[in-house]
Amino acid sequence: MSFVSPDLIRQRFSKAMSDMYRDEVPLYGALMNLVEQTNAQALANDPSLAEHLSSTGELQRLDMERHGAIRVGTASELAMLGRLFAVMGMQPVGYYDLTPAGVPVHSTAFRAVHEKSLQISPFRVFTSLLRLELIENSELRTFAESVLARRKIFTPGALELIDLAERQGGLTQPEADDFVLQALETFRWHHSATVTADQYRQLSAQHRLIADVVAFKGPHINHLTPRTLDIDVVQAQMPLHGITPKAVVEGPPRRRCPILLRQTSFKALDEPVAFTDQPQSQGSHSARFGEIEQRGAALTPNGRALYDQLLNAARDALGGFPNEANAERYNALMAEHFAQFPDDHQSLRRQALAYFRYFVTPAGLAAKGALEPNVSLERLLEQGYLRAEPLVYEDFLPVSAAGIFQSNLGDAAQSHYAGQSNRQAFETALGRPAIDELGLYAETQKRSLEECLLALGAQQASHE
Numbered sequence: 001m002s003f004v005s006p007d008l009i010r011q012r013f014s015k016a017m018s019d020m021y022r023d024e025v026p027l028y029g030a031l032m033n034l035v036e037q038t039n040a041q042a043l044a045n046d047p048s049l050a051e052h053l054s055s056t057g058e059l060q061r062l063d064m065e066r067h068g069a070i071r072v073g074t075a076s077e078l079a080m081l082g083r084l085f086a087v088m089g090m091q092p093v094g095y096y097d098l099t100p101a102g103v104p105v106h107s108t109a110f111r112a113v114h115e116k117s118l119q120i121s122p123f124r125v126f127t128s129l130l131r132l133e134l135i136e137n138s139e140l141r142t143f144a145e146s147v148l149a150r151r152k153i154f155t156p157g158a159l160e161l162i163d164l165a166e167r168q169g170g171l172t173q174p175e176a177d178d179f180v181l182q183a184l185e186t187f188r189w190h191h192s193a194t195v196t197a198d199q200y201r202q203l204s205a206q207h208r209l210i211a212d213v214v215a216f217k218g219p220h221i222n223h224l225t226p227r228t229l230d231i232d233v234v235q236a237q238m239p240l241h242g243i244t245p246k247a248v249v250e251g252p253p254r255r256r257c258p259i260l261l262r263q264t265s266f267k268a269l270d271e272p273v274a275f276t277d278q279p280q281s282q283g284s285h286s287a288r289f290g291e292i293e294q295r296g297a298a299l300t301p302n303g304r305a306l307y308d309q310l311l312n313a314a315r316d317a318l319g320g321f322p323n324e325a326n327a328e329r330y331n332a333l334m335a336e337h338f339a340q341f342p343d344d345h346q347s348l349r350r351q352a353l354a355y356f357r358y359f360v361t362p363a364g365l366a367a368k369g370a371l372e373p374n375v376s377l378e379r380l381l382e383q384g385y386l387r388a389e390p391l392v393y394e395d396f397l398p399v400s401a402a403g404i405f406q407s408n409l410g411d412a413a414q415s416h417y418a419g420q421s422n423r424q425a426f427e428t429a430l431g432r433p434a435i436d437e438l439g440l441y442a443e444t445q446k447r448s449l450e451e452c453l454l455a456l457g458a459q460q461a462s463h464e
């Protein structure tokens, strides 16, 4: 029996999801066009950007690159999602606690973990689990639990194919085709709710996010984010296309060498909903929104600590959440604080603030087998035998994610939860640990160096 590669199933699924979402949310099409134009312009304006991105393979994956987000209500839903995503080669990476920002969820990102798989499809899904234990009203909590216990978010066909993939060790082409169609159903938007109008109001009054998870048939995909090469241009252009962006871009400020992740979003759409007791009359719920992101270098633990320190300092100086009224001051404070973060590749690499990938140059190949004994990495770079390119950040940022959640839930959501971060409970629900993202970047960096040394015919290089 010959199986389809999970990477190709993910690539197909990502495309199918995008097509479904474009049908469901017309503004998504407008946003995709804007991002496409901006990217083409950015590449035309800066030929060296095109050259760099093409040498790392990022240019080749740019057009298909996107992430989605979903929210589930129970441990068993999360565990089954983990099995569903595994069929497509997606593993849970990272743990994000959103409760400090007043959002009663904790999350992980399902994504491919090896650079070769990421190259075929970098599709990721930010997946949040509702923390029902944080609902103080015990009657409402019990009600929410009972509603969630009754719903079935996977089609019987999807469940069978997940089982089959696990038993056989993969899916044949026709099975994979069917799997993509069946799996897609879980993420579809259903305009009929599972509760009465009054129950919806109660859930919503507790927290809009609780209503979004509990009152519907499944974890509808709530946004699908394309990757842009210039988020400030997209942010500025959105209003000209009838799209209202959130007040500030989340993440680091604009820099010569982008790091981590910058994101912005547009407000959720008000969508008609039919409640169980009023199937004819229309209620409404804001479920889906739009988001754009720009990705930069993955940071090492040191780099990340510096990022967190500067971000916190800027936010402390602002003295509150960024919003329309203080956006200008926030941007100025961010620029001021981040002036301390080295902004050239050489410093980022030498100070071990970011992860890099190494490439053998034509000069390196010409010198194959004739390297200086015990040559160091620095020396190989200096001689022009190797070239270093930053490794792209494939994950998310908790403060940014909280900002995205909040801009779509409204200011009412900016409460605080006493609940502790609880990675262990999340992993118990998931049925496995979430992978440490920093370890993945370190491995990719190490593999690339080993491949280079092999190609140069070096026995081993000293790592200094």
Ligand code: OOG
Residues within 6 Å of the ligand: 068, 069, 070, 071, 126, 128, 222, 263, 291, 396, 397, 400, 401, 402, 404, 405
């Ligand atoms: C997820 C919000 C976080 C991101 O890109 O950081 C997010 C959600 O609203 O469900 O998508």
Ligand code: NI
Residues within 6 Å of the ligand: 067, 068, 069, 126, 223, 225, 291, 404
């Ligand atoms: Ni997102």
